[in-house]
Amino acid sequence: MFLYVKYMVSLRCKMVVQQELEKIGLHCIKVDLGTIEIKENISDSRKQELGKNLKRYGLELLDNNRNILIEKIKAVIIEMIHYSKDQPKVNYSDYISKKLGYDYTYLANTFSEVKGITIQQYIIHHKIERVKELLLYEDLNLTEISYQLHYSSVAHLSNQFKKITGLAPSYFKSLKNKKLKNLEDL
Template sequence: MSEKIYIKNMVCPRCISAVESILKQLHVNYKKIRLGEVDLDAKLNLSQLNKLSEKLKNQGFQLIQDHKTSLVERIKALVIDRIHYSSKLEDSSWATYLNKHLHLDYKYLSSLFSSQENMTLEHYIISQKTERVKELLVYDELSLKEIADQLDYSSSAYLSSQFKQQTGQSPTAYKQSQNKDRKSLDEI
């Protein structure tokens, strides 16, 4: 019987590679690895789970066994994937996007997220978008309008306003500053 496991702090393609390496070291067969989750070929016994949990912990990950916590981690993985690893955000709203992937009502997901993370889901999404804007500003390959389009802002003025509200400085000032304080995706 196959099993799905959820892993906290899997936030990038390198994380997927690290988890894949751990699974191979432990001779755990899997079907698919995505941000925050792994589809295993078979259910793990307690000894295997403990070994996996320890190896993951040594690499900065955490095996999640609580349903609500795993759901919140899946929400985070979907938000991160959509903002940081998609070339253009889908035209659908966040409510539609999360419902499509998780098959649960957005109000429930938002309420659960807030209760588990001590921040609203909307604030988490804005924080992730802000970090992505910082990254794109540092690369200096896209104009502010192109960044706004890519991240589905209604205008570059709205992006600038939200960025300044989040960071205390305009995108231009951030780009020109020497201190480009960026957070890792799992710190948000």
């Protein structure tokens, strides 16, 4: 049986979920990004208890099919952009559709209705967050970042970055360098 939990994968989250399952006598087979697989069928009362226990840690047990689908879409996008070494070479729509086994139009319409933004807008925001991470923590230039995240050009990346953050990527990176210099001067 599968349960769906709203959380980002981290070692701590996995451990908390596993501990809470054990407390109520459930055996965890697998904990993935937003998904728990357990051996047993779970009663409504045990599901409520698990949900209440997880809430103490800021985790949410999902049981609405639309919300579960939205979390799955978000998880695929986050995994694809933040945790995958190689971005998919196919269209994001094809990748998400294939990964979740649903028609992309259905996924896109459901996502927009529930979240109030399009899947494409959600992807762009996460790509820009990834660009920020790469600018701050990796020694990559904009050309390398543009290539890694499959932007059509550095200009496209720069325009999107400025539209979302209000800053040019080079200025954003210079802020890091200024902070480092200030720390060195202390």
